[in-house]
Amino acid sequence: MTLVLWKDGRFVAPEEPAVSVLDHGLTVGDGVFETCSVTDGRAFALGRHLRRLARSATGLGITVPDEATLRDAVDAVLARSTPETGRLRITLTAGLGPLGSARGDGPPTLMVAAGPAVRTVDARVVRLPWIRNERSAVAGLKTTSYAENAVGLAHATRHGADEGLMANTVGALCEGTASNVLVERDGELLTPHLMTGCLAGITRELLLEWALADGLPAREAEVDELPFTVLDDVLAGRTSLGLAGSIRNVVPVVGLDGQRVVPGPLTLAAQELFARRAAELVDP
Template identity: 45%
Template sequence: MSHTYINGRLFETNDAAVSAHDHGLVTGDGVFETLAVYDGTPFAVRRHLQRLARSVAGIRLAPPDLDEIERAIFEVVAKDEISFGKVRVTYTAGNGPLGSDRDKDASPLLVVAASPLAPLSRTARVSIAPWPRNERGVLSGLKTTSYAENVVALDWALSQGSNEVIFANTKGDLCEGSGSNIFLVVDGQLITPTLESGCLAGVTRDLIIEYLGAKEMDVPISTLVSSRTSEAFLASTLRDAQSITHVDETPLHNAIGPVSLRIAKELKELIMDNLNP
């Protein structure tokens, strides 16, 4: 039996409910975080909550009670006895009108839920989205529940036989995936797009930059299949480092190369050594 935390109370998931007037449901007016769970312990809670707070400020909502959210995360994971899985934290504007304007007196809605996971594949095929990411948009770099753009693009990529979709931004530079950051080995150097590209400041992305040695650099999206690029991989909370084997129909000749393997190994070691880096 799974459980869901809603505004201070723990419910059996089948009995959990939110209002049809919740502004997160009506307009996507909210933010979220997804955390990995290893051996029953949520990973990088501090970093995820800091990013949640940044996203909340970015969409002009009342600040969340981060202590409450942390307690709820551990409570749900323990109650559901999650060993390996994920936790989803959703924070919305609460009840509001059936339109874009908010009810300024409404209390925010907090929902925390968890589920077990099967291990993901270590490789992925990607397709280049025919739509750009707007690096100057009001939601750029924020992890919001306004996710339809990602849903549509990923659904299109899946129809092409891929596992993930990759966006360029309006400048034609490499940006990110629908739910992942992207890293390339170009001329022997490990790089990832800068935050100015419009990509999300992924927690795994930040760990790779801070602990494992990657440089932030903006490059044209064509670099992904350039002869200068020897390896590429996706990074996210649930993927860790997932090697890219194909870009559309183009195979990457060194798909699972030495750098990708090193990063995957060192990420695993980092996780085992410190569950709240």
């Protein structure tokens, strides 16, 4: 596995110590990140990912480097990438801080890494027993405080799935541990409203835009339109599911809670549409 790692202006080896044990991103998860798909040495939708990184950092109160600095770092890493590179990660933390929640007064830490990625054409999911807090201080921000997601994905893996789906505190369908959810029913493809607490996914955003332009009936659902119990309809065959994410793009769900489910035609059409448009535009 070939990895290219860059931190604050210099390349580092995978085994080389590069981040202080006092970095606030390590001690309390005080940081943000973005993951881009990479094809032929180019990061997909980099502009949108950088803008979301800035929004997340601003939400945490972390100083954001200018976009030229970020793009230069990405270009430097991708220039050293190999044909197997499929993923780029940009991480920005609050930098050195004390052993507690208070921040230090030093500069933020910027890291960029590139490496291989596993791509799938479908997905198997399970319902998670934990919920997303849509009223959290970091709801909708892509932070490095990812323990909830790691625990949820580990639970899904133990149950033979590759993604876990969560409700929010009021029982609405929210999101997966690393994906947005698509629900196909009544001739429409719906994705939970951002007010449910889900992340404003880049793939989700592009799919809604491209679907509108292509005449595919897809939209953001109303806040209370998709209860978590809609998954019962999936098991009953009345509804179908898809997932959207930066590495998986758009894929149909073929298994829920260990039971085989059938993808819907709109989900499959959305998969084809996204693949086609993404191949045409590297930074839409």
